[in-house]
Amino acid sequence: MQVEQRTAEAAAGVEQVFRAEYGRLIATLVRRFGDIDLAEEAAGEALLIALEKWPVSGVPPNPGGWLTTTAGNRAIDRIRRERQRDTKHRAAAMLYDDTPPEPTGPVTDDRLRLLFTCCHPALAPEARIALTLRLLGGLTVAEIARAFLVPETTMAQRITRAKRKIAAAKVPYRVPEAEDLPARVDGVLTVLYLIFNEGYLASGEGEPIRAELTGEAIRLTRVLHQLLDEPEVTGLLALVLLTEARREARVRDGMLVTLADQDRGGWDRALIAEGHTLVRECLAIGRPGRYQVLAAINAVHTDAPSTAATDWTQVVALYDQLRRIDPSPIVALNRAVALAELDGPSVALAEVEALGDRLDGYHPWHAARADLLRRLGRSAEAADAYLAAIELTDNGAERAYLARRRGELVGAER
């Protein structure tokens, strides 16, 4: 019994190390062998060997190095075996391998190349997310499928298809040139932020918050931040940290708690402090972008002891700045919600109504409108708007919150 338990603990320890090292391991193997499938197979074999050896001999002093060497040897064995079996086929497949590793400029971490490959604009957006989580995050196909509520076979096909396109169309394995870098970094940040948001406001009937996704998005953003000195990367890291800091207070008893009602004593002060430092750091560079401004807005909120004591003038000014960068109706909606605290719900409602034709299918529009109508005492209209929001929301905690709000209105019990 005790031995079994110790073995299980040792295996869990090995898997933890493996998960932490996975992205780097795959990235190195892909550079060396030019073949993602081969890299994954070799990494898997190295894990099996580690699971066998480490519980007996202990974790080696440099587990990442050990895994890279072991997996590299496995890959070479595999190439030799396949070459004997089918010389010609293998030679064709190895054509991609004939270039020496290219310098990547100031940074040479292979994970950066892999991230740009996984987030390449020639791949479908959902494939970029899946590949990033699989190859850099080390999540299993089953885990990714579960997180995005699709059957495992569907997710496996999506990943296989994307890997086949990378190989056949020769999606390059490198950090883009300086002139293309900002646009391509933006593509990577979009993927990381989508992963984070899917975790923070999960769709579907499952858990309202999926901490494995928010946690993975933060971990990958931290890696990118270490590797790439770009203010928008710092901005995204600050943004996800300041959002994550409020996670515990955001859903209580399966119900969403809005910013105004959250227990601010339950916010993670260490994450907030780190986020604030990062916001100051990136804004000081003087090249603002959407993630930096969003982070700055979250810094204002996490700086305030209460909704009433929040610097709403600053929040609205930041939304004005964001609107110049991103003139989308969603930004305009968020600005209007902040404006309600400054100029009152009536002014805000006029702005919200003006966005109706473009945001009619977007549940936060109905929720914001419902809240403003409620504050203006227009209960019957508010009840209808809550209903519209509930119908468009599939996050259980948010539905529960909206239903409670609607139930509080007199004359809207049903």
Place this chain on the structure above:
Amino acid sequence: MTQYLLSVHGNEEQYAAVSEEEMQRAFADVDRFNQQLQSDGVWVFAGGLQGAETATVVDGRGESPVFTDGPYLETKEHIGGFWIIDVADLDAALVYAAAGSKACQGTVEVRPFQSEPPADA
């Protein structure tokens, strides 16, 4: 190096509506783009096609071939022309595709050719 097919897809009705002046400009731009491909050393082949109504479909799988008038697919959008280029990777192909699309004022599909069999085959 990999060869890519850059094919131009467009609606022939829309092409017919393009003014003579715009047409001439597109011809000149495509000409310049072709020269660029050649001076960059990535040119393999290129050509513009006659309208889809000039197409004939041939099915030679049976005992005697069957000829059918018209394009293979009954759609509004047809391939109007193409380039074949030889470049290092997809990123390079996408840069040329974007320039080609701008020159001809049409949407371009980029597809890699299967790699050549090894020399000892």
